[in-house]
Amino acid sequence: MTEVFGTYTNGNYGFAVTIPSGRRAFMGTPPSPNHGILIILGEHRTIEVYAAFDAALYGSSGSFMRALLSDGPHGPVARTTVMLAGKPALRARTRTGTVQEDLVAQWVDHAPDDAITMQAILRTTNQADETTFDTVLASIRYIGRTN
Numbered sequence: 001m002t003e004v005f006g007t008y009t010n011g012n013y014g015f016a017v018t019i020p021s022g023r024r025a026f027m028g029t030p031p032s033p034n035h036g037i038l039i040i041l042g043e044h045r046t047i048e049v050y051a052a053f054d055a056a057l058y059g060s061s062g063s064f065m066r067a068l069l070s071d072g073p074h075g076p077v078a079r080t081t082v083m084l085a086g087k088p089a090l091r092a093r094t095r096t097g098t099v100q101e102d103l104v105a106q107w108v109d110h111a112p113d114d115a116i117t118m119q120a121i122l123r124t125t126n127q128a129d130e131t132t133f134d135t136v137l138a139s140i141r142y143i144g145r146t147n
Contacts, residue, residue, distance in 0.1 A: 001029065004019060008036075008037045010051065012033075014143055014144050014146070015140060023041065024040045025038065026040070035050040045125060045129055047132070048121045048123075049120045051118045061089055061106050068105055084118065090105050091104045102121070103120075105117070106119075
């Protein structure tokens with residue numbers, strides 16, 4: 001793993017995200033694929049921001065979210081529509097015991113046959129981490145793919 005400071009920029013999927021001040025963030029090192037980052041909030045408390053090509057052909061944010069949630073043991077506690085990088089996304093919250101998970105999912109059609117699925121996930125036992133998660137979500141922006 002490689003530590004990332006300031007802003008993480010992903011040219012493979014065309015997005016950037018600002019790492020909150022005072023937080024540590026890490027990305028995989030080659031030959032691992034460059035999909036995104038993991039931000040450490042505390043013990044067993046993280047934010048993941050990553051993207052991938054829509055190889056499963058979800059075709060929409062709704063289909064993408066249903067596929068992500070179908071693997072979990074519990075359904076969403078709350079589901080809303082939010083904006084992510086100026087485009088509509090879906091947000092769902094689940095809870096298993098003391099662990100809360102907030103999932104934001106977005107399917108983005110950049111060009112024909114070039115759709116990308118974007119995810120941001122907060123896993124926490126501390127409700128105060130929602131503020132940091134919202135800050136991270138607000139900092140995500142699309143910058144265009146460079147490779």
